[in-house]
Amino acid sequence: MRSNLFKCAGLILLLLLFPFHLIFSQEEKPPAPVSIYSLGQQSLSISAGLFVPLFFMSFDGTLSDSTNLYLGGSGSLQWGVHLDNHWLVGVEVAGMFSPSVQKNILYMLPITVKGAYSFHVFPFEFPVFLGMGLDIVKYRDQTHLNFILKPGFSSIWKYNVSWGFGLNAVYWWVPQPWSADPQKARMGNFLDITLMAQYNF
């Protein structure tokens, strides 16, 4: 009888220890996606960082030997409005400076309209965007108004609902046609890498 009691106790103990929850548990559903932005929400962002002159190219595809420009600086201010949780449209005013080998300074001031699509991987956002508009280019006694395209992407860490901080990488493509002498027409290719702060409201 005593051995039977021990056998029963042992069986009961085994049953208690057995992971029954694994047999009878159901597959967990992923949490419902969090919708951060909605139509009409606005954002303001400011950025500053490095400006990298890449290369000039003529319209027949010939690359120039050098831009004769050194690393410079750039910054921007952007206002946008969210269309939904992913899409944003906005306006950006940026500026840059870069010294040349002759110690003159190249200035550019692009004013662009942007459209962006954000990928959300909480607590991060990864907007991919394209801006286009007008670029005021000034160098010594010469000033141009050129078209500009600015594709780019950002990595933003959402500190909280309102604030985000991150990094931008933006390509600047500036065609500079010259009807007086088409041989002198060039396309400017540049890159800016900036830190940014974003406020949503």
Added chain:
Amino acid sequence: MKRYVWPFILISLGLGLASFTLSCTDPALDPIFYALEKELPLEDDKGLADDIAVQRIAKTGASYFLAANSLYTRTEAGTWSRIEPPEAGALCNSVEIFAGQIVAGFVRENGTGLGLWQSSPSPISWTAISNANINAVGVQIVMLKAVGTNLFISTLNGGNYDLYYTINLSAFSNANWVNRSTSYGPISDVADDGTIGTSYWVTQGPYLYQDTDDTTPDAFVEYPGADKPASEGKPFGGLFYSAANTALYLSSGNGKLFSWNGSSWTASDQLKIDSKVVPFSAFLELPGGPPSDMIVGSKGYGYFQMPGGSITTSGLVRSPSYNISALYNGAINSFFLDAALNQLFACTSGAGLWRADYVSGAWQWKQE
């Protein structure tokens, strides 16, 4: 959603359209990216400060001599070094090579003239020119120029400007004036008209004088012709005779250029930039021709190319490229052409000495 998107689409189209239609571009200048692509480093440090005022440069043998408040020298491959003046602290703003000698005018630091001095190019050992007029106490030398077999010396003594000449640095004669305006100004230049005439010409302030006997410049009269170059009260800049172009050139501070063909003067239109008259200065003839291309300096607008030596202002090309801003906006006192090395020098007020090397069909400027 659409009411949020359409304004941005319209704004972007507007900005893009504006970039193609609006323009504050100067079509006379190169486009910016092209100009940047062609830039070259400007510095070629030969030991001079970038902001000094350089009056004149001359060369004998393989040595250059530079008058820039002090007198400097360098060899063709060397750097500039200062030459000690005949009196400690004396300044020098005029230099010429004549009869194998360096001839230079010195001024004491307190502004009183130290007269005219000569030395062999090497070693430097100054000897005062012995002449009572040129080396009187307080006489300043304001211009030195070798023209033909003569060395012309312009002096400032007690507020009066005078002109002397010599053929041997021993005997000096006064260039006599038959009639000279009582409104004296600095005597800025002297030239003869070579094979197209028989005259010496002198500019003093806004006045042009001629001596029709080019063997002995001792009877200058103010040019009387109806075609007299008019400078409208502004001082004349420079005189230059070009054998290749068979013309004597004259520049003025009122934006005009003149040329003399041996019998009459022709005037150009007035050149203005941004509504301001361009004050022209010295000329230089470039190798090649006939006809030879020339350049004419200015006070604050760099220099201008004169294709074929034409004085027509519509054909002048402002130079150098606008991105070489110190020279593009420079005040040029004089030029010097080293034909042996195919190098061009520009002496400026406040922007130092510039040297151009002729490379691949273009003059490439560097600052010494």
